[in-house]
Amino acid sequence: MTVPKFRFTFWKAVFLAIMAAGVYCTYLRFARGLGASTNLSDQFPWGLWIGFDVMCGVMLAAGGFTLTAAVHLFNIQRWHSIVRPTILTAFMGYLLVCAALMYDLGLPWNIWHPIIMRNPHSVMFEVAYCVMLYTAVLALEFSPIVFEHFKWHKALLVVRRVMMVFVILGVILSTLHQSSLGTLYLIMPNKLHPFWYSPLLPVFFYISAIAVGLAMIIFESSMSSKHFGRELELSILKDLGRVLVVVLAIYGILRFEDLYHRGVLGMVFVSGYEQRFFLLEMFLSVIAPLGLLLIPKVRNNAQGLYLAAVLTLLGFVTNRLNVTITGSENAVGARYTPKWTEVVITAMFVALGFAIFGFVARYLPIFPEEKASVPALPRLQGVRAEVAVPVHAGD
């Protein structure tokens, strides 16, 4: 394998600029403290780093459990070729969430405390345990890719034999903590605006995680196809688009019914600060992507699917930011806009996400070889046992 020659491109320059700014902001965060490096306050103890880096980070990594459940548990084998890039996205996502959390925690060196100082009444405790365990599960689900690259066949065989148990465990852990990120807010009935405070918050967070997981797979596949010059797995993305329609429709109807039964549907039509953010969220997360995907021409077209996926992602990012920030601004009597340092750190983690994905996909067998497939070995435990050759390592 020859190491590709380093070429300086526009996006590499952007990446390096963000990283340089990120290093400086990291210095500010740890040398000067949270007060100097953020706009957080006693009224607003949680800001962008919780709202985006953690809440959205975990949500955007939900494709991992969604797809492993579909392929390995529901046995939808025609989606198999996209499992690896999705697991990479998820694994990297969770690692970045953990890293980002170190910036937000006031005493990050105590991050391990929940392991021994347990408070089972705390949703945060449950989330901490689930995220910790699920990251380990993802490492295991990712390990065959590494074993394959280094041709550690014995390890590969062992991992495959136990994989199914870990897939199930991963789905359970994801179901628990994806929904629990919503449960976190159930204890604040007097702080969160009625647009978002609902006893169904955990259900909404869970269903939207599945929707975002699907949208993220479409997004990531489209990007990979463009960046690596791979043929787009359009037939799979069309399938996912259809599933996304159903999930979004269920989510939309549930949100509507919830607003109706709690008697706050009328507020949707009363102009206001929260109302504008609520309408923006509902348009981006449900109305626009659902409207687009219901048109067959859009649904069966690569650009149409990509657009619908991006809208879905933006919509649910708006949702998470509304729950964490917009929804409580009036109750605590303060407005919050992130400081530039907060934005830079968040941008750094997003940029790292793209860069690490690109790097790993280049050197490890993430994508199935096109055309040059080696005859598949007998399937073990439902996980395909192809011996992948990193055919793209040379470009």
Place this chain on the structure above:
Amino acid sequence: MSKGILYDATMCIGCKQCEQACASENGLPYDDKIAAQDVTSAHKYTIVLTKDDKFMRKLCMNCDDPACASVCPVGALQKTALGPVTYDKHKCMGCRYCMAACPFSVPKYEWDEAVPGVRKCIMCAPRVAAGKPTACAEICPTGATKFGDRDELLKEARKRIQDNPGTYLPHIYGETEVGGTSVMLLSSLDFQKFGYRNDLTERALPLYTYQVLSRIPDFVPLFGVLLGGVYWITHRREEVAEAEAHDKHSSNSQGGAQ
């Protein structure tokens, strides 16, 4: 017996000696500048607010079933049997969920510290454990801030309202708010005018999350069996195919042996 504080705003003269006593009890600085601050913070756990000729104290309510202690993943915040809600910085990891969850927005953060902690009134837990009243109650020259058994204080508060219906609002703030609090307030002026919320639920807040969390142990084995079952059912075809291949193989080898 659970202890409590009864603050009667109608008896308060706004001398702010409670602020000063609180600062010295907790080793915090106190001067004219700090006395003028009208918000609680990491260096000021209690304040006396003034509205015309009326006063109102703010301090941690030390809830009977506190949201802060319930949400703390590491149990750094604890409700003690005597009443105070205490904080242990050695356990804290700085997630600030307590600040987000507190219905009164009481816990404050040391934003500018390199090793920051949560700061709030802990109802003088060490003093109370030693059988002494809180510093604010001890110093109060008029008895507006009174320390005692919560049950006794509640009875007294009811009696005061009953005896002077014209003086007091018929509302003991903290009797039922979020399931009851160790600190209770009496006033002639609407509590809302001093930033106290009138729309708080009477239900203890931790119940809202516990009703979900408590289902998890039941959910996990059920969901696990469901997922395992889905796998088992959907992979039947492969099992059949494998078995058929095996049969073929074994019958072939048998055929060869004959």
